[in-house]
Amino acid sequence: xxxxxxxxxxYGATRVLAVASWRAQGGEQWLLGGPSGSGKSxxxxxxxxxxxxxxxxxxxxxxxxxxxxxxxxxxxxGRCVGLVPQKLHLVGAVNVADNLRLACTxxxxxxxEARIRSLLEAVHVADLAHRWPRxxxxxxxxxxxxxxxxxNRPALVLADEPTANLDDAHAAVALELLRTQxxxxxxxxxxxxxxxxxKPLLPHTYMLPARVAEAA
Amino acid sequence: MGPTRLALAYxxxxxxxxxxxxxxxxxxxxxxxxxxAVSREIETRLTRDSEGIDLxxxxxxxPLQLVLAGVFHLDVPPGNIPLAAVDELRAxxxxxxxxxxxxxxxxxxxxxxxxxxxxxEHYGGRLAQGAMWSASMEAVLGSEVARATGLRIGAQFxxxxxxxxxGGGHGDAPYRVVGVVAPTGTVLDRMVLTSIESVWDVHDxxxxxxxxxxxxDHDKAKAAGPAREVTMVLxxxxxxxxxxxxxxxxxxxxxxxxxxxxxxxxxLLTVFGVxxxxxxxFALLLIVASAAMLFVALAQALDERRYDLAILxxxxxxxxxxxxVLLxxxxxxxxxxxxxxxxxAxxxxxxxxxxxxxAAPLAETAxxxxxxxxxxxxGAAGAGVLAALWPAWQAYRLDVAATLADA
Numbered sequence: 001x002x003x004x005x006x007x008x009x010x011y012g013a014t015r016v017l018a019v020a021s022w023r024a025q026g027g028e029q030w031l032l033g034g035p036s037g038s039g040k041s042x043x044x045x046x047x048x049x050x051x052x053x054x055x056x057x058x059x060x061x062x063x064x065x066x067x068x069x070x071x072x073x074x075x076x077x078g079r080c081v082g083l084v085p086q087k088l089h090l091v092g093a094v095n096v097a098d099n100l101r102l103a104c105t106x107x108x109x110x111x112x113e114a115r116i117r118s119l120l121e122a123v124h125v126a127d128l129a130h131r132w133p134r135x136x137x138x139x140x141x142x143x144x145x146x147x148x149x150x151x152n153r154p155a156l157v158l159a160d161e162p163t164a165n166l167d168d169a170h171a172a173v174a175l176e177l178l179r180t181q182x183x184x185x186x187x188x189x190x191x192x193x194x195x196x197x198x199k200p201l202l203p204h205t206y207m208l209p210a211r212v213a214e215a216a
Numbered sequence: 217m218g219p220t221r222l223a224l225a226y227x228x229x230x231x232x233x234x235x236x237x238x239x240x241x242x243x244x245x246x247x248x249x250x251x252x253a254v255s256r257e258i259e260t261r262l263t264r265d266s267e268g269i270d271l272x273x274x275x276x277x278x279p280l281q282l283v284l285a286g287v288f289h290l291d292v293p294p295g296n297i298p299l300a301a302v303d304e305l306r307a308x309x310x311x312x313x314x315x316x317x318x319x320x321x322x323x324x325x326x327x328x329x330x331x332x333x334x335x336x337e338h339y340g341g342r343l344a345q346g347a348m349w350s351a352s353m354e355a356v357l358g359s360e361v362a363r364a365t366g367l368r369i370g371a372q373f374x375x376x377x378x379x380x381x382x383g384g385g386h387g388d389a390p391y392r393v394v395g396v397v398a399p400t401g402t403v404l405d406r407m408v409l410t411s412i413e414s415v416w417d418v419h420d421x422x423x424x425x426x427x428x429x430x431x432x433d434h435d436k437a438k439a440a441g442p443a444r445e446v447t448m449v450l451x452x453x454x455x456x457x458x459x460x461x462x463x464x465x466x467x468x469x470x471x472x473x474x475x476x477x478x479x480x481x482x483x484l485l486t487v488f489g490v491x492x493x494x495x496x497x498f499a500l501l502l503i504v505a506s507a508a509m510l511f512v513a514l515a516q517a518l519d520e521r522r523y524d525l526a527i528l529x530x531x532x533x534x535x536x537x538x539x540x541v542l543l544x545x546x547x548x549x550x551x552x553x554x555x556x557x558x559x560x561a562x563x564x565x566x567x568x569x570x571x572x573x574x575a576a577p578l579a580e581t582a583x584x585x586x587x588x589x590x591x592x593x594x595g596a597a598g599a600g601v602l603a604a605l606w607p608a609w610q611a612y613r614l615d616v617a618a619t620l621a622d623a
Contacts, residue, residue: 045620050529071534074529074534075534078531078532085527086620089524091222092229093228094217098225103531160620
């Protein structure tokens, strides 16, 4: 489903990420592990096409990302990638259902109201569809963010530290939802986390070393 | 839920700032629209009242005063000229029509004009009631005079000296209303029309000691001797060639002044124009203040929305789309302000027409969108774009990965 080969990322002369090779098949569910500062978020952004690596080849869903730029890359990301950012961040100016509609229109997809309804039901927030994000609890906001990430049936779902600041029960629920929804959408799931509770729940692991950073 | 709807959702989230921006733009736009309407009406009225009058011939004095007194009836005449001047002018082959006017008195602020029936014809007037005057001391009222004074056929009234209300009266020489002219939309509507002989008779019967000032130049003329006088003559040329030589000939070879209403009107509009330009400048200042307010609101909002915009990019929005969110919000608010301002101006025009009869023609122009007003909308949209340019540029070049990592 995706393949990274000889990927490195540098900020100036400092190398912050190095991935010799990482390959995942469609529908697989991966933990992207490593301690804080190991480059997990950077690697997620590279997979999402938000960051272009300094060197290396990234192919996602059959698309060499080096061949895409500008609006074409944005369109590809909207179609193929669903992102659950660490802070979730729902767009506060619109309600819960509109957050999902935004995900459709920003990706250039028609708004599928039936899909939105069923997704909100699946993550148990259907009754909150017309609420404002500021009225949601952390757990409710996380469920909406997960629904938003999969609403376009992306090939790849990326979640950045989804269990941070959650107790064990909520962490398990969040992860289970992510796994279920990714599976239902037929997507490959990559969860970036340094949380030890996550590892037993995901079948595949790619670990980034503790200290990648070094002068080039 | 596209970028434009999202922009409106953002605007709704900060209602006070949004309202202030819209109100500032609306007040500025309303002022621009109103000054345009007023200047258009002034120009139309001046043009309509002076249409078909090529020259005003009267006593020596200010040509502008002569035109203001004889064409627009807004000023007192500089003096009188002999009745013989009318015949002299009519004998001139370059003159197609010469209409004499005898001025001096008024009734409740409306000027009493001693003239001939051709003046009514000149303004396209037709009788709505009664008949034209056929004897001395018979009067025909313009439509506005009849409406404002409530005088009907057969009613009697007396004139007072001068143009303003409250001058000394001619209580011993009453006029009798014999007709009312239908509305013409011209200065005729504000005239009390009678024969020149009526004006002479009023002043033959009434010779007070020399009255002060302008109001009673005709009294002085009467006291000087039996020779009849008129106040001025409205002249229409036979053809355009007369314009080149006739005014100069009259001014250089007679004791009269020949004033061109077209030229004096243009001068008058220049004077009015300064005041209207000042109003327009103030209105534009309000619109600029609104754009500045919009800029500040968007610049502040940009900080608050940085992460929102990064999320939109992560969801697949292009740089252009996130920039458009800010641009469309700004342009929408500016256009809303312009639309509200236009509507405010139309309401003001309608109310002004209802409350002040003199503004009735303005009210008739209300709720009609004009080309010049579309330019105002384009200007408002331009101001909206300018206000949002920098914030939109910042949104365009947002580093999505860095913003998401900073959150």
